[in-house]
Amino acid sequence: MLETEGLHGLITGSLGKEIILLQDTDSTNTVAARLADEGSPHGTVIIAETQRGGRGRLGRSWFSTKGNIYMSIILKPAVKTEAAALLTLMAGVACVRALGSTTGLDVRLKWPNDIVVAGKKMGGILTETKILADTLLFAVVGIGINVNMQREEFPSDIQSLATSVKAETNKTQSLPLIISEILKETEACYELFRENKRDTLLQEWRRLSSTLGKNVKVTIGKDIITGIAEDIDDKGMLLLRLLSGELKTISSGDVTLLR
Numbered sequence: 001m002l003e004t005e006g007l008h009g010l011i012t013g014s015l016g017k018e019i020i021l022l023q024d025t026d027s028t029n030t031v032a033a034r035l036a037d038e039g040s041p042h043g044t045v046i047i048a049e050t051q052r053g054g055r056g057r058l059g060r061s062w063f064s065t066k067g068n069i070y071m072s073i074i075l076k077p078a079v080k081t082e083a084a085a086l087l088t089l090m091a092g093v094a095c096v097r098a099l100g101s102t103t104g105l106d107v108r109l110k111w112p113n114d115i116v117v118a119g120k121k122m123g124g125i126l127t128e129t130k131i132l133a134d135t136l137l138f139a140v141v142g143i144g145i146n147v148n149m150q151r152e153e154f155p156s157d158i159q160s161l162a163t164s165v166k167a168e169t170n171k172t173q174s175l176p177l178i179i180s181e182i183l184k185e186t187e188a189c190y191e192l193f194r195e196n197k198r199d200t201l202l203q204e205w206r207r208l209s210s211t212l213g214k215n216v217k218v219t220i221g222k223d224i225i226t227g228i229a230e231d232i233d234d235k236g237m238l239l240l241r242l243l244s245g246e247l248k249t250i251s252s253g254d255v256t257l258l259r
Ligand code: BTN
Pocket: 026, 027, 028, 029, 030, 051, 053, 054, 055, 056, 057, 058, 060, 062, 069, 070, 071, 072, 113, 114, 123, 124, 125, 126, 142, 143, 144, 145
């Protein structure tokens, strides 16, 4: 079972006041959404040691063997639906800060929310929401970070694209330490979101980004667009400068950095 001692020293206001640890589950996001629906409060955290049906963005599955972080946080901000995309960016900033300070690695964000080190994916965030009319009832921010996985444990098709903290540092890392730091940073970033200091949050995202200013290829379903990733807008959308000069707003897709 995941050792929890390190989490007992966690000092946060509301995030992680209630932490549910599971040995194995389908997906922590599914459990969190059910609990949020049943009335679990803002800040409840669900952590699993392994997942049988871990989900990634764009309908992909998320490889979820033991030794990594699989965590979902229930957030219940009183905001309109359109602010939800910013919650994903907020969690990305929090994870990158936490991983940077606990591992010393140069961890970056690739739009929309891949956590990358030296161009390889170390983690990702999947935010799922429940909406009524234009109001956000709750958001589940799902965080997956490859921590103690060995390079050779990755499925062969992603081995050259993915990495873990252990693969980069050659050290086994403490999961409770990283989890505590992620929760502390998420709380700090969530305060910026809640206090309407979203510009500060977006500036921090820009600072930690590995995407902006780069020549990129964006895959949206069957379409591929190339251009310069110029900026993100105040809703967290990617602004892509096409060769024609047009500035295109992208709400979803896969970004690959081009040389
Ligand atoms: C991505 O595609 O980059 C997002 C991956 C998100 C994975 C995490 S693991 C914890 C939570 N539960 C899930 O089923 N998915 C998210």
